[in-house]
Amino acid sequence: MDIISNLINGTLVFSTAFIFAALGGLISERSGVINIGLEGFMVSGAFFSAVIAYYAETAGLGKLSPWLGIIGAFVFTAIFSSIHAIATIRFKANQVVSGVVINILAASSTFFLVKLIFEGSAESPLLTTVFHKYKVPLLGDIPFLGNAFFNNYPTTYIAISLVIVIYFVIYRTAIGLRLRAVGEHPGAADTVGVKVNRMRYMAVILSGSIAALGGATIVLTSNGNFAFNTISGQGYIALAAVIFGKWNPIGAMLASLFFGLAQAIKDQLQIFEFAARIPNEFFYMLPYVLTMLVLIGAVGKARAPKALGEPYEVGKR
Amino acid sequence: MDKLMSIFRRESAVIPVVSIIIGLLLGALIMLIGGYDPLLAYESLVTKIFGSSYDFGEALRSIVPLVLCGLAVGIAFRAGLFNIGVDGQIIMGSVGALLVGTKLSLPAPFHAIVAVIFGAILGGLWGALVGYIKAKRGINEVITSIMFNFIALYLSHYLIRYFMPQAGTQRSAMIQESASIQIGWLSELMGGARIHWGFLLTIIAVIFYSIYLNRTKWGYELRAVGLSPDAAEYAGMKVSKVMVRTMFISGVFGGLVGTFEVLGVFKYIAINSVTSGLGFDGIAVALLGGNSALGVLLSGMLIGALTYGSQGMSFGAEVPGEIIRMVIGFIIFFVAAPGIVRLFFRPLFHKMKKKV
Numbered sequence: 001m002d003i004i005s006n007l008i009n010g011t012l013v014f015s016t017a018f019i020f021a022a023l024g025g026l027i028s029e030r031s032g033v034i035n036i037g038l039e040g041f042m043v044s045g046a047f048f049s050a051v052i053a054y055y056a057e058t059a060g061l062g063k064l065s066p067w068l069g070i071i072g073a074f075v076f077t078a079i080f081s082s083i084h085a086i087a088t089i090r091f092k093a094n095q096v097v098s099g100v101v102i103n104i105l106a107a108s109s110t111f112f113l114v115k116l117i118f119e120g121s122a123e124s125p126l127l128t129t130v131f132h133k134y135k136v137p138l139l140g141d142i143p144f145l146g147n148a149f150f151n152n153y154p155t156t157y158i159a160i161s162l163v164i165v166i167y168f169v170i171y172r173t174a175i176g177l178r179l180r181a182v183g184e185h186p187g188a189a190d191t192v193g194v195k196v197n198r199m200r201y202m203a204v205i206l207s208g209s210i211a212a213l214g215g216a217t218i219v220l221t222s223n224g225n226f227a228f229n230t231i232s233g234q235g236y237i238a239l240a241a242v243i244f245g246k247w248n249p250i251g252a253m254l255a256s257l258f259f260g261l262a263q264a265i266k267d268q269l270q271i272f273e274f275a276a277r278i279p280n281e282f283f284y285m286l287p288y289v290l291t292m293l294v295l296i297g298a299v300g301k302a303r304a305p306k307a308l309g310e311p312y313e314v315g316k317r
Numbered sequence: 318m319d320k321l322m323s324i325f326r327r328e329s330a331v332i333p334v335v336s337i338i339i340g341l342l343l344g345a346l347i348m349l350i351g352g353y354d355p356l357l358a359y360e361s362l363v364t365k366i367f368g369s370s371y372d373f374g375e376a377l378r379s380i381v382p383l384v385l386c387g388l389a390v391g392i393a394f395r396a397g398l399f400n401i402g403v404d405g406q407i408i409m410g411s412v413g414a415l416l417v418g419t420k421l422s423l424p425a426p427f428h429a430i431v432a433v434i435f436g437a438i439l440g441g442l443w444g445a446l447v448g449y450i451k452a453k454r455g456i457n458e459v460i461t462s463i464m465f466n467f468i469a470l471y472l473s474h475y476l477i478r479y480f481m482p483q484a485g486t487q488r489s490a491m492i493q494e495s496a497s498i499q500i501g502w503l504s505e506l507m508g509g510a511r512i513h514w515g516f517l518l519t520i521i522a523v524i525f526y527s528i529y530l531n532r533t534k535w536g537y538e539l540r541a542v543g544l545s546p547d548a549a550e551y552a553g554m555k556v557s558k559v560m561v562r563t564m565f566i567s568g569v570f571g572g573l574v575g576t577f578e579v580l581g582v583f584k585y586i587a588i589n590s591v592t593s594g595l596g597f598d599g600i601a602v603a604l605l606g607g608n609s610a611l612g613v614l615l616s617g618m619l620i621g622a623l624t625y626g627s628q629g630m631s632f633g634a635e636v637p638g639e640i641i642r643m644v645i646g647f648i649i650f651f652v653a654a655p656g657i658v659r660l661f662f663r664p665l666f667h668k669m670k671k672k673v
Contacts, residue, residue: 096459116351292461
């Protein structure tokens with residue numbers, strides 16, 4: 001039982017970053033703008049959270065510093081993601097290419113800045129104050145379930161809440177309706193008075209900021225600092241989670257949990273003798289192979305927002 | 318119509334050139350803000366490339382993978398496919414070459430030839446698989462090729478660790494000398510720079526790319542599918558076949574990168590936690606070169622030289638070489654969004670159009 005309970009807990013720990021990044025990707029793609037740059041936005045979030053939390057820590061802000069780190073990652077990545085927004089919306093750059101550029105820029109500029117700020121060091125100093133697991137009173141004491149679900153990092157609780165909020169906003173509010181309309185049929189949305197490009201700007205900028213929370217999560221919970229390989233491909237997994245989850249927040253969360261599970265299994269299975277004989281590489285490969293199998297087999301054709309990838313010109317109906 | 322074409326041609330050459338200039342200027346600006354000397358930095362970049370015959374040779378050999386990656390991305394682009402999976406195809410190519418290079422025993426030139434062919438085909442099949450899944454199941458090639466990059470990475474780790482390990486190290490065994498494609502005498506002449514036959518094959522690949530696209534029936538189909546898959550289908554072309562075929566060729570280019578790096582440069586594979594990222598550079602090369610053979614060759618030379626030269630920057634001017642990655646990012650960015658370049662140079666373009 002303990003193993004299962006730990007497995008669920010581990011799944012949530014690993015999934016949190018994916019959930020944030022996938023939610024970010026989903027918002028942008030729902031508005032019709034592809035976001036391959038999720039990886040770069042996660043890098044940006046990881047970088048800003050590490051630097052800001054480090055300075056807050058040295059300034060003696062104690063327990064406040066990881067919170068400042070996570071807020072800083074959100075705010076500063078908004079500036080970074082506006083590059084993707086302006087390029088794709090205002091200048092109609094190829095959205096995939098712009099996303100690739102975001103990834104290149106994020107990787108190179110953060111590495112450059114880390115060297116600049118920390119006098120030639122290739123990574124940021126290790127933080128002493130990071131998030132700790134928070135046990136929810138009462139609920140956390142329930143046997144099995146308590147350890148599995150209610151003894152987690154604050155970021156996990158935020159991520160799950162965000163899934164619910166975003167689901168509600170997209171499917172139950174006027175803004176959500178407009179967002180979907182802009183991604184499905186911008187011409188029609190424009191006709192009824194929705195400002196297509198303004199909506200897209202909001203979506204893309206928010207997309208980067210939310211993805212940045214995923215990067216910040218990794219730094220402020222498990223890693224404790226920022227290095228060039230802190231993110232190493234997790235943004236691409238999140239991108240897969242968006243498609244796998246069929247552009248639906250709940251679906252994206254489930255897909256993220258699935259990827260998290262594939263990672264957590266690796267940790268938990270090593271207890272067993274039979275699993276120790278399976279080469280580690282196969283566990284690393286598991287999430288990607290499973291994604292391919294599910295995409296090819298069970299899910300069938302995933303339907304993307306209709307106007308995904310198309311720049312919108314006012315008057316094109 | 319001719320006039321229209323001449324504007325198009327002139328602008329299509331102007332945009333990349335202006336983009337390169339703005340990119341380098343932006344890089345200089347960032348260096349200034351960081352408190353570095355950009356002139357010294359760029360000077361040491363150029364010195365690094367042309368400083369010695371060894372460096373020049375090494376710069377030349379670092380151009381090879383970039384040109385091939387550019388061709389790989391470019392040919393897929395022309396068919397309307399976005400091959401973000403070149404990294405994985407490179408890995409499969411290098412594993413194939415390594416397998417033949419370490420396990421097989423053949424006389425000298427044949428061993429290398431078999432290794433190159435095997436690696437190239439393995440890379441091609443890895444690419445074709447992505448094309449097949451797209452053609453049969455309609456699954457976006459971007460997502461498939463990203464997944465396949467990771468699968469290739471871990472698969473290669475497994476194969477190296479269990480079949481070709483070098484005891485006590487994080488890398489594979491060395492290939493047999495008979496599988497080497499290094500050009501011994503030229504390498505000696507250039508102070509030990511790792512020049513190899515892949516250089517010649519890359520030039521042949523560029524020529525092949527041009528002829529295939531522009532002079533063959535398959536190339537015509539490829540371009541037609543790229544312009545409009547629906548129209549191509551109506552015209553009786555087998556779109557799915559074209560996709561698989563194109564991704565195979567794209568994968569062969571990627572596979573060649575891997576085989577050349579193994580057989581001509583490193584002689585082994587190191588177990589890295591991340592892919593080389595060369596495939597992403599290929600996107601830059603293809604885009605900057607406008608997906609044409611000559612364009613890819615030129616832009617591959619530029620980006621290869623910049624990347625190689627950037628190693629000299631930290632030594633000569635204490636500037637982190639990553640700044641060049643940023644410059645490359647800026648350049649692609651401006652090429653992808655020519656509107657920004659036009660905005661800066663609106664007056665200039667205005668005059669140009671008036672003259673025409």
